[in-house]
Structure formats: C-alpha cells, structure tokens
Amino acid sequence: MPAETNPPLYPDNSNAALLLGLVLAAPLVSWAAHAMLGFRLDPASWSGTVRGSMAWLWVLAVAPVVEETILRSLLQPGLQHELRRVRLAKPFPLDKQLPGNGHIANLLTALVFALLHWPAYGAMALWWVIPSLAIGEVWRRNSSWYQCVLLHAWFNVSLLGVTAWAER
Secondary structure (H helix, E strand, C coil), X not given: CCCCCCCCCCCCCHHHHHHHHHHHHHHHHHHHHHHHXXXXXXXXXXXXXXXXXXXXXXXXXXXXXXXXXXXXXXXXXXXXXXXXHHHHHCCCCCHHHCCCHHHHHHHHHHHHHHHHHHHHHHHHHHXXXXXXXXXXXXXXXHCCHXXXXXXXXXXXXXXXXXXXXXXX
C-alpha cells in the first residue's frame, strides 16, 4: 500500500495562510510602528477639508477603496504588463536572475503608495512600503480587489486602535 502524501500547500492554501498571517500581524506591526517610530493615525485630530466623521469615513472606507482601485486594479497590473512586454522585446543578460514581473510591479506600486502618503507623513511615508508590499502580494497571487481593500482597511483599523489605546 503506497504511503499517503499531503497535497502541496501552494497554491490552494497559500492565499488563506497569507491573509490570516497578515490579519494577525497587522496589530503587532501597528504597535511596533507606533512604539518605535511614533506612527499614529487619529482622524479626530485632523484639520482641513477632511475632518470629523468624514475623516473616519476616509480612513476606514474611502481611502482603501480609492487607493486599492487605482494601485491594484490599474497601476500594478499595468506595470506588470509593461515589464513583460519590455523584457520579452529586449532581454538582457541578467534577466533570468531578476525577480518576476509581478514582484517588480508590486515593488514599484508600493513605492508609488509611499509617495502618495509623503505629503501627510514626510520621509516616514517610506515605511508604508511594507504594508503596501503585503497588499500587493495578495493582489499578485489572486487579483482580489476586495481582499486588498479589506486588508488595507484592517491595517488602518489596527493603527487607529493602537493609537487610541496608547494615547488614552
């Protein structure tokens, strides 16, 4: 009788494992970002055009929907397509050693995400590359816009919760 083998984790369970890991890690990473880097997210203290209940709506719903629509649904796949086109048209000697087009597109998209947050956070916005890479990996694996939006909102909720708890 042949020995039973377990089916491979990839690709069937890898997306669920990645999502679960990110959901569990978000509050811990938010706490570390707040404690070590001084990150905070407090829409109640915002001034300007977006304030009050609109600030909360922005952080929890509008920003995740708008940013993930632009970055994941449009920019990341567009970059991936262009990278594939350029690399097929004119390969260069180290091409086989470079990461795939999806990974490079994810990194470029994460850098754009950080630049979008530069006006509010200055150089600290470069740290936003890390959660953006995580969300981009979710997109790269399964092109699920709603998972990216929910994960983005959860990252915001985590930082909001840590800020509220630490500054009470």
